[in-house]
Amino acid sequence: MMKLTTIFLALCLFQNTFCLDYDGWLNIKMEHSLNCNFEKYCTRGTITLKSIRAGTAVIDQINFNKKHIDELKELAELDEFYTLRTLVSTAETKDVEIFTFIKAKSFLENGLSDIIRAWVLPNGEVIALSLQAANSSQSKSMEYKNAENKLNSSFYIRHVDQAPLPDxxxxxxxxxxxxxxxxxxxxxxxxxxxxxxxxxxxxxxxxxxxxxxxxxxxxxxxx
Known part of the structure; x- marks a missing residue:
């Protein structure tokens, strides 16, 4: 069963006004390649915003189980990446595919804590996503058995200014x-x-x- 985590979205502010010209909903479907059986990617969760300017995002995602952890450890031993496939949708666009990744070892060592950032133009278009391990004060030993393990994710928006066009x-x-x-x-x-x-x-x-x-x-x- 998916667990809901509500976090506040960090928005770019300038002179007490939002840098974003666009205000509308944003939905990000997250998929990864752990414990997917015969599929290349399977569901990890979603990030949903009813209004970008309202500043509230809801992260709804699965908890990892032993098979997720075992496959992640295999990637870490090979010094490989944990890859996140996202499908970004807004009122103007639908299912724009963006890939981002992180070192599997770093993801494990930081207790499945990550930071997801969306780089957004003033018109609300998402042009990039980044995935980064949250630098926890103490790395955890990832010796999991059958217990489910919660993903600890934070989400932020970063405003991108468009370059001025020549007249x-x-x-x-x-x-x-x-x-x-x-x-x-x-x-x-x-x-x-x-x-x-x-x-x-x-x-x-x-x-x-x-x-x-x-x-x-x-x-x-x-x-």
Whole structure:
């Protein structure tokens, strides 16, 4: 039976207003490859937000049993990764697949405690997820038998600012105005003589220098 864990979602704040422009629901289905029988991935749980701005997320996930732990230990002995497959859905998008992973040994040593972060654009689009072991003050010895073991997960949102877009339309309009002004003779060229005609002066100067080097003046005859 799944157990509910309610946590508060950390939102980016700026001058007492939310950095996110978008407000709507967010659902993240979590799957992993432990104790899945013949399937490649099977359910680990879900993270649900009815409203991003409300700031409350609900994590609903399974507890690990002995078979989960044994398979996780096998990965740890091989220094392999524990992989999380997520399907992210919002009011605008549906089941966007994102993979994230963590060292199996680190996950075990930290008592099945992990931190999941979602990187979100101002429009509410989730562009990345990260999985990290929670750095517990004391690592636990993972000698499990038949008892079920609770996953201890925390979830946070990280705001990603979009880079400013170039004002291409204004730049094209400026070039068009300059072109029209040149055609009408309204745009004066205030450049110096050298700036205007350097492409003609430089070749002539080089030619003179080469000619002088190729034809040196003969030495004066002694009297």
């Amino acid at each position: 291409t339309a204004s730049y094209i309009q400026k070039l068009e105005r300059e072109r029209e002004a040149r055609e009408k003779g309204e745009l004066k060229d205030n450049r110096s003589f050298l700036a205007k005609y350097w492409m003609y002066i430089v070749p002539i100067a080089i030619f003179v220098m080469i000619s002088g080097a190729a034809n040196p003046e003969p030495a004066g005859q002694a009297r």
